[in-house]
Amino acid sequence: MSHVHDVAVVGAGPAGLAAAVEAAEAGLGVLLIDTAGQPGGQYWRHYDRIHARPEDRIGHHDWPVFTRLRTRLDELAAEGRIRYLPGHQVWLITRDAEGAFTLRVTAATSTSATAGRRSGDADPTTLAAHALILCAGGYDRQLPVPGWDLPGVLTAGGAQALLKGHRTPAGQRAVVAGTGPFLLPVATGLARAGVRVAAVIEANATVGWLRSPAGAVSAPGKGVEALRYAASMLRHRIPYRTRTVIREVLGDGRVEAVRVARVDGDGRPTGPDEEIAVDLVALGWGFTPSLELPLMLGAETAQDTDGSLVVAVDDSQRSSVDGLYVAGEATGVGGATLAVQEGRLSALAVAADRGHPADPARTRRLRAAVRRARRFAAAMHRTYPLPRAWPDWLTETTLVCRCEEVPYADLRRAHHDLGAEDARTLKMLARPGMGWCQGRVCGLATAGIAAWLGGRETGVDDLRPLATRSLAVPVPLGELAALAEETTPAEALDEGGRNGD
C-alpha cells in the first residue's frame, strides 16, 4: 500500500465537491474520486468543459456556487492538497487492522483509464485513507409500467442529462411522467430545446408544497422557483395533468404512444384511458439514494419520509461506522443546496475528529441550515408520495427487472406457489435485481411488490436486501484476479459485505 490519505471523498457532485474543498481547506490531505469525467454530479451535469458554449449554462441552478467550488478544486488540486481522480468508480472498500480504509477503483469506461493520472503514473487500482466521506448521490426512482422497457423510454434524469451534458434532445414529442417537482425542469428543459412536450403526467394532486407552511417558511426562494417553472410551463403551453398516470407505453420496437388515465389518491384508475402519441417518455418518481458503499461497510440505515432507504447519520454526518461520514442524497433526498451544506459539515467533522477543530459558530450555522432544508425536503416528500396501489398497474407480462427480464408473473408465482414472503427470497427465486444493474433500477419496485403481495407497507427489511451489493459496480475480471492474489475473494467479499447478504 502506498500513501494513506487523511480522507477520501467519493463523488464530486454538490456534497462531494463541498466536502473535498472544505476538508482540504481545513488542512487535510484529500483524495476525491468520481465516476464522471468532470465534477458537478447529476445536478450540475454540464457539457464537456473544453467544448462548452455560453448557452450550455442556460437552465442551470446555482451555477455560481458550482463554479466557485470548481475553481477551489482546481487550485487545491494544483497545490497537491486534493488528489482528484475523475472517470473512476470504487467497487470495493475494506478496512485493515488499524482501521484505514482500502478502496479498490476501476476506470468507469475503457477510455477513462487515463483521466486524472499524473504523467508516469500507472492507472490506480488500490487507494487508502484514514477516513471516508461518501457522497455518491442518487438517481431517478422508477416504478415499472407495461412497456417501460421500449427504446424511447428514459428516466427523467436521463432525458435531462442528455440535454445538459450532451446537447441532445432524446425525441421530438414527449411526455414527462411520474411524480415530484423534478418533472417540471425536465419538461421545460426539453421544451426549450425544441421538443414538443405533450404533457406532464403527475400522479399526485397538486403543487401543494406551495401551500405547505412548513415548506414555504423553511425554504425561502423555493416558492419563487416553483412560480418560475409554472410560468415556463405556461409559456411553452405544457399541460400539467395531476392525479394522472401512464397505464401503458405502446409501440412496436420503440415508443409510439402512451395510454394515460386519471387515478384516485391511492393511484387506482378512475377515468377512461386516453392515448397520447409520443416518441419520448421521461419517467421519474423522485430519487433513490446510492447506498452500496455505506452498506458494504455495515452502516446503519433508516427509512426516509419518501420511503427510501437512507444512511442514518448524526448532526455531524457521522454514520454508525467509525471513520465513515456520509453527506448528500445518501442520507435522505433533499437537493443540491442541502447536499453542499452537509458536505461542508461532514468535512468539518472529519477535520475535528482528526485533530483540526473547526469554528464552532460555523458548525452551528451549517447544522441549522441542514435542519431547515430537511424540514422542507420532508414536506416535499409528503406532497409527492408513491401512489400506494401502484402494483395494481402491473400486468402479468410487465417486466419488473429489465436486466434479467423478469415479468411480474414470476414474482407473483414465487410468492404464491413458492412461498416467497420477503424481498430477499423473492429475489433469490425469481431473480429480479440479479443482472447488470444489481437491482439499482428494480430494487425499490421489487421491495414494494414483496410488501404488496404480503399485505404490508414497504419497510427497511424489504428495501435493504435489494440495496446491498457485494461489489459496488461490475468490474473487469483482471481486477478481481488481482484481488485474489492478495487475499482470497471469499475473504474479501466476506469482509466487504459483512452486514449484507
Added chain:
Amino acid sequence: MTHHLSFRGVTVAAEPGQSVAAALIAAGITDWRTTGKGGRPRGLFCGIGVCFDCLITVDGIPDQRACLVAAADGMRLGDAEPGADVEPGADFEEAGRTGGEDVARA
C-alpha cells in the same frame, strides 16, 4: 471539428464532447443491442451509468456504457452484440465483467 463514428456500417456524426449514446440518438438510432432472453431492443435508459441498458462494444471492447463513453473520431461501435449471448457472471471467461451477486454465488 465533427467526429465521425461507425455503427453497423452507418456513419454517425458527433460533436466533440458528446457521448456515444448522444451521438447515436442524435442520428435517430434509439436502440443498439438486444436482450439475451427476449431479444428485446435496448438503448439509453438512465443516461448516467446506473442501469447498464445502453451497453455497446466500443472499438472491440464489449459491454461499455454508451452514456459514459465520450465519442471520438473513427470509433467503431457495436461490432459484437454485447450482453446478448451471455449472462453477466454466468461464465466468467465469456462475460468479461461480472456483477457482485454472481461473484458472491460463485
